Amino acid sequence: MKFINFAVVKFSVFLVLGILTSHFFPTSTFLLKYLLALLFGVAVLWLWARRQLIQNVYFGIVTYLCFFASGYFSYQIRLPQFQQYHYSHYAAENKAELLQLKITQNLKPDKFNLKYFAEVNAINGIATQGKLLLNVSKDSLKKSFSADEILLVYTTISEISKPLNPHQFDYSKYMKSLGVYGQLRIAEKEILKTAQGTPTLMGAAQNLRAGIVEKLQKTNLKTDERAIIQALVLGEKKDIDKNLYNEYAAAGAVHILAVSGLHVGILYVILAFVFKPLSKGKYGVFFKSVLIVLLLWGFALLSGLSPSVTRAVTMFSFFAFAKLFDRETNSINTLFLSFLALLIINPLWLFQLGFQLSYLAVFFIVWLLPLFYKAGYSKYWIVRKIWTILAVTVCAQIGVLPLSLYYFHQFPGLFLVTNIVVLPFLTILMCGGILIVLMATLEILPDWLASSYNFLIEGLNGFIHWVALQDEFLFKNIHFSSLKVVGAYVLIILLSMFLMKMKYRRLVASLLAISAFITIYIYDELITSSNQLVIFQKSKQTLLGYKNGKDLLLFRNDSTKNNAENYPIKSFKTAINIETYSEEKLPQLFQFNNKNILVLDSLGVFPKQKKIHTLLLTHSPKVNLNRLIDSLKPKQIIADGSNYYTYVKRWEKTCKLKKLPFSHTAKQGAFPIE
Numbered sequence: 001m002k003f004i005n006f007a008v009v010k011f012s013v014f015l016v017l018g019i020l021t022s023h024f025f026p027t028s029t030f031l032l033k034y035l036l037a038l039l040f041g042v043a044v045l046w047l048w049a050r051r052q053l054i055q056n057v058y059f060g061i062v063t064y065l066c067f068f069a070s071g072y073f074s075y076q077i078r079l080p081q082f083q084q085y086h087y088s089h090y091a092a093e094n095k096a097e098l099l100q101l102k103i104t105q106n107l108k109p110d111k112f113n114l115k116y117f118a119e120v121n122a123i124n125g126i127a128t129q130g131k132l133l134l135n136v137s138k139d140s141l142k143k144s145f146s147a148d149e150i151l152l153v154y155t156t157i158s159e160i161s162k163p164l165n166p167h168q169f170d171y172s173k174y175m176k177s178l179g180v181y182g183q184l185r186i187a188e189k190e191i192l193k194t195a196q197g198t199p200t201l202m203g204a205a206q207n208l209r210a211g212i213v214e215k216l217q218k219t220n221l222k223t224d225e226r227a228i229i230q231a232l233v234l235g236e237k238k239d240i241d242k243n244l245y246n247e248y249a250a251a252g253a254v255h256i257l258a259v260s261g262l263h264v265g266i267l268y269v270i271l272a273f274v275f276k277p278l279s280k281g282k283y284g285v286f287f288k289s290v291l292i293v294l295l296l297w298g299f300a301l302l303s304g305l306s307p308s309v310t311r312a313v314t315m316f317s318f319f320a321f322a323k324l325f326d327r328e329t330n331s332i333n334t335l336f337l338s339f340l341a342l343l344i345i346n347p348l349w350l351f352q353l354g355f356q357l358s359y360l361a362v363f364f365i366v367w368l369l370p371l372f373y374k375a376g377y378s379k380y381w382i383v384r385k386i387w388t389i390l391a392v393t394v395c396a397q398i399g400v401l402p403l404s405l406y407y408f409h410q411f412p413g414l415f416l417v418t419n420i421v422v423l424p425f426l427t428i429l430m431c432g433g434i435l436i437v438l439m440a441t442l443e444i445l446p447d448w449l450a451s452s453y454n455f456l457i458e459g460l461n462g463f464i465h466w467v468a469l470q471d472e473f474l475f476k477n478i479h480f481s482s483l484k485v486v487g488a489y490v491l492i493i494l495l496s497m498f499l500m501k502m503k504y505r506r507l508v509a510s511l512l513a514i515s516a517f518i519t520i521y522i523y524d525e526l527i528t529s530s531n532q533l534v535i536f537q538k539s540k541q542t543l544l545g546y547k548n549g550k551d552l553l554l555f556r557n558d559s560t561k562n563n564a565e566n567y568p569i570k571s572f573k574t575a576i577n578i579e580t581y582s583e584e585k586l587p588q589l590f591q592f593n594n595k596n597i598l599v600l601d602s603l604g605v606f607p608k609q610k611k612i613h614t615l616l617l618t619h620s621p622k623v624n625l626n627r628l629i630d631s632l633k634p635k636q637i638i639a640d641g642s643n644y645y646t647y648v649k650r651w652e653k654t655c656k657l658k659k660l661p662f663s664h665t666a667k668q669g670a671f672p673i674e
Contacts, residue, residue: 008336014064015340018071019347026079075347080130080181087120087128088181091157098124099184101134101151102197105304106144106206108238113137114144117180118151133160133175133183145194146210148203152193157182164537164669165568167575177351205301209234215440220450225457228257233433235259235303244461247468249408252415253422258354259303261312261362264296266430268316271295289320307342307355311362314338331366335359353407357400364399365392371500386420393419402488405480409574413473421463429456477570479577481524487517528577533592533673535616536568537665539641542586542599542618545572550579555586557601557618557642568670592673598632606632614673617651620644625654636661638671 080086091097100122107115113135120128136145145151160172160183175181197203213236216226224244230236237245237257248254255262271292278288293316300313318334339359342349349355372391378384393416405411412418432453439445468474491513498506529549536543542557552573573581588599588606595613600606604621606628615634619642629637637655639648639662648664655662663671 008333008340010064011067012336012340012343014067015071015343016350018068018073019075019343019350021068022072022075022347023351026076026081070344071347074344078179078348083129085127085129087123087130087132087157090123090126090128091182094156096154096156099151099153099155099157101132101153101184103134103145103147103149103151104131104202105147106210109138112139113185116145117178118184121150130182131178131180132157133180135183135185137185137187146203147206148197148199150195150197151191153184153186153190154192155184155186155190157184159183162669164665165572166534166670166672167571168568169571177348179348201301202305206304209236209302209304212437212441213239215443216437219436219440219445220447220454221436222454222458224461225454228457228461229433229436229453231257231259232263232430233259233437235306235309247461247464250410250412250474251418251464251467252412253418253464253467256422256426258308259306260308261315261358262426263430264299264309264312264316266427267299267434268292268296269427270431270434289323293317293320307349307352308358310342311338311355311358314342315362332363335362335366353403356403360399360403361396362399365395368395368398368496371496389420389423390416393423398492402480402485402492405478406482406485409476409478409480411475411478413475414467414470418464418467422460425456425460429460432456477574479524479528479574481520483520484517484524487513487520491517524577531593532576534572535638535640535665535671535673536572537641537670538568539666542601542616542640542642543568544586545569546592547576547578550577552576552578552581554581554583556583557586557599595673597673598634600628614638616640618642620647625651626658629654629658629660634660636663638662639664641666 076082080088099120101118102121103116103118105117107117109115116134116136117131118134120130120132122128160175160180162172163170175183212234213230216230219226221229223239224241227237227239227241227244231240235258240257245254245257248257272288275288275291278284278291281287296313296316300309303309315334315338318337322334342355369391372387372395376387376391378387397415401411436445436449436453439449491510494506494510494513498510530547531549532545532547534545534547536545544555546553546555552569554569569581572578586599588601589610589612590597596611597614597616598606598612599616599618600621600623602619602621604623606623610632612632613635615628615632615637617637617639625637637651637660639651645666648666652662652664665671
């Protein structure tokens with residue numbers, strides 16, 4: 001193996017530590033000034049130490065501190081509180097403002113709204129910056145907006161709601177990882193004026209992609225097949241049917257629907273073959289490398305510059321220029337160089353799942369593949385090719401498995417079968433897809449070619465559908481905590497190091513890692529075995545969950561069954577490691593931890609002269625709350641999501657006058673009773 005520059009790896013680690021420190025421990029603006037002064041001092045020391053002929057340990061410490069500080073400040077200055085002109089400093093709470101917006105990206109619409117990312121250029125005539133989420137009601141809008149379009153609107157900027165039930169997907173946290181800290185919900189009447197803004201490179205790429213999609217819609221390609229082409233070639237996943245996407249996920253083939261390093265690698269091979277004749281000229285190698293890199297970046301731009309694509313194109317760019325200047329490198333060096341460069345440019349990518357999975361998959365492929373090659377070498381060409389596909393797939397799966405279990409809680413057992421069948425034909429699908437996109441754009445796509453591609457994609461979808469139907473091989477609802485993720489990666493790395501070079505110290509380290517993982521597993525079992533009662537938030541329904549160890553009993557106020565796979569139960573039961581689930585009708589009066597809990601429904605009937613601890617109001621009971629409080633003397637009152645909002649406001653005022661704790665699950669979220 002070629003020389004690995006471990007300095008690049010160390011620099012990357014310290015940069016990541018700086019970003020994580022800034023994320024979890026942000027400083028105040030006042031303290032930030034002193035830290036900047038400290039960074040300047042560190043930089044001066046580094047320059048002085050660099051001039052010494054013989055470097056000492058202090059030079060290394062100062063260098064690592066520079067990368068740590070770079071990560072810290074690079075992340076910190078992207079937070080709204082450290083941006084002088086961020087719109088959050090100028091927008092009043094719950095007050096309509098005159099906003100000038102510029103559309104930066106079209107997103108996948110939901111059932112009721114078209115969605116966009118927009119830059120806030122001005123608030124009430126004052127120049128600002130910052131990105132927000134724009135929701136435009138479908139019913140009120142005659143046409144959708146395009147990238148770089150300017151909107152003048154009069155409305156209120158609101159926060160992106162946090163999840164109201166425990167262990168649910170936090171959309172607001174996900175938006176913050178994209179640099180989005182607010183949202184607008186508007187109808188067409190609130191749009192005062194529209195205009196075409198100054199064109200940008202990203203905007204032009206998005207509009208080009210939208211134009212290509214529009215032309216593809218006019219061809220004879222079927223809906224599902226067209227959606228697959230758009231995903232493969234353009235990175236456009238908005239039109240993929242949800243059920244079809246879930247089938248790809250269940251089959252372990254969802255990675256082919258997201259333009260990633262695999263697609264960039266195939267495109268690189270295609271371009272290298274097409275431009276091979278250029279290598280014969282005097283400067284042919286130079287022009288070939290530059291042309292391929294430019295086209296790869298053009299493809300990345302067209303597909304939306306997702307983290308995985310950007311990672312792949314950056315790596316290929318480093319490879320191409322290293323080869324061009326005859327500089328020795330290897331995959332590990334190039335991987336960490338691209339990692340370092342991209343995080344310096346945008347530290348927010350560190351918290352995006354696509355970025356994490358992309359780098360983990362490639363790192364483990366590059367690191368473990370030689371071990372697999374050594375174990376499965378064959379003199380037969382066909383066996384070597386099949387083994388290569390298997391080895392690459394297994395290495396990537398090893399790399400992403402702990403993180404995938406943490407985020408998705410499922411494991412496709414037939415992922416090897418899927419990849420053995422799909423990967424060899426992906427190059428054909430990519431080549432055919434590129435050809436179809438080019439011909440559709442020029443409006444010269446013949447019907448026979450569209451029909452042929454329909455047939456290929458139908459065959460692929462049919463195979464994916466068959467694999468997805470094998471439910472016994474899809475392991476769902478796997479509980480995997482963040483501690484288990486850390487323990488699993490430590491175990492994988494140490495075991496791999498031992499298998500590469502069997503030494504006594506590595507064996508001891510591997511055994512310690514196994515012991516640590518078992519300890520984490522036992523600890524997880526202990527912390528998830530406690531008892532708990534939760535009043536969930538669900539509109540127009542009353543749901544109470546009683547957790548007793550690994551058993552979950554759901555109380556409902558009606559006789560209909562609430563499937564355990566539905567919101568909000570599915571994520572909750574997986575996160576707290578539930579094994580058995582049952583349902584019962586909600587009782588009116590019961591005890592939990594020696595506390596009497598009364599459930600008052602629309603009938604408004606309650607027991608006389610019985611002291612209670614918690615009063616749960618459901619389905620808008622018509623009662624005099626003042627008298628009820630005087631009679632029952634509750635310690636706290638809770639209203640769930642089944643009540644009318646006007647009733648809740650009235651109850652809240654009464655409780656405020658009585659100085660009694662009041663909670664509304666539709667506002668404060670699910671309520672745990674200790």
